[in-house]
Amino acid sequence: MPKRIETVVMHDSTTPVIGSTQKAGNIILTSMDALINQVQANSLWPLTFGLACCAIEMMSTAASRFDISRFGSEAFRATPRQADVMIIAGRVSKKMAPALRQIYDQMPEPKWVISMGACASSGGVYNNYAIVQGADQIVPVDVYVPGCPPSPEALIFGILKLQEKIKRRKYNKVLELKPRTQEDISVESAITREGALNEF
C-alpha cells in the first residue's frame, strides 16, 4: 500500500477543493461539528448567579418538580471556571456590573449567557439610576427569557432554545487558525460599541 501523507484542511465548505484527501478532511469536520454540538448542548452547566427573586425560580427549576437535570444542566457550579452558561437571574445593579463582567470573562470558552426575567433583560420596572437597563450592555446575551419572574417552564424553554442555537453552530469559521490582528480587534470593539449605543 502506498504511503500517503494526510493533511487536515480547514476551509469553508463552499470553497471548491481538489483531491480526495481534502474532501475526506471536510467530511470528518462536519460530522465532528454535530458531535461536539450535541455534547456541548446536552451538558450545559450553569453558573450559580442569582441576583434577585428570579434566582428562586431558578432554584425551583433545579428542584425535583421541574428538574433541569433532564437536560443535563443540574450541576450548578459555584465557580465560573467550571461553568458553561451563565443564567443572569435578577436585576443587575450598576455596582454589580463590573463583577458580572469579570465573572463572565473568567468562564472558559465556549460560554453562553441566558438573561432571565424582565429586569436582567431590559431593566423591567426599575428604569432608574441604579439598575443596568439590560445585561446585554455588559455581556453578550444569547437567550432572553421574559417574565417577572419566568416560571420554571419558561426558563426550561429558554434553555431548550439555547440548546437549539448550540446545535446549529458551524465550526468552519470558528476553527480558522489565523491570529487576530490589531485591525480585527479595533473593528470588533467598534461593533460592540455601536451595539451598546443603539440601546439608548
Place this chain on the structure above:
Amino acid sequence: MSFDLISGVVKPLITGFGITAKRLARKKVTVQYPEKRREQYDRTRWRHALVRHDDGLEKCIGCSLCAGACPAKCIYVEAEDNTDENRFSPGERYAVRYEINMIRCIFCGLCQEACPTGAIVLKKDFELANYKREQFIYTKKMLLESKRPE
C-alpha cells in the same frame, strides 16, 4: 473495640433503604415539561392578546389607559379615528399601532384591569424566550386575535 453488626450496620441500612422504598411507591413529582405540560392556574398571566367582539370588530378603542396603568411603561398606543368606510372598532377611535415590549413587561395584569372594554387579555402562553431584543416588540398584528370563521 466491640462492634455490633446488627445495630451498627444492618439496622441503619434497613432504615435508609426503607425511605428509598417508600419514595419509590409514591407518585412521581416531576413535570415532563416539553412533552407534557402541567395545568396552569386560573390566574396565571402570560402573553397578551387583543380580543375582538363577536361580530369581528376589535374591542380596543385606542384610549391608552393600559399604557398609563403600566408600571414598566412597556405599552405604546397610537389611536386614529374610525370612518364609516374603514371601521375597526365600534367606538369613535381605534388603535392604529399597539406595541408591547415583552422583555420589559412584568405581566402584572394592570393593563387588563385598566381596560374599559376588556380588549387586552393576558393568556397563558409562556413560551416567549428568544434570541434578539428586536424580536420582543410585539406589534398589533402579533397580538390581535384572528377573526373567527363565520
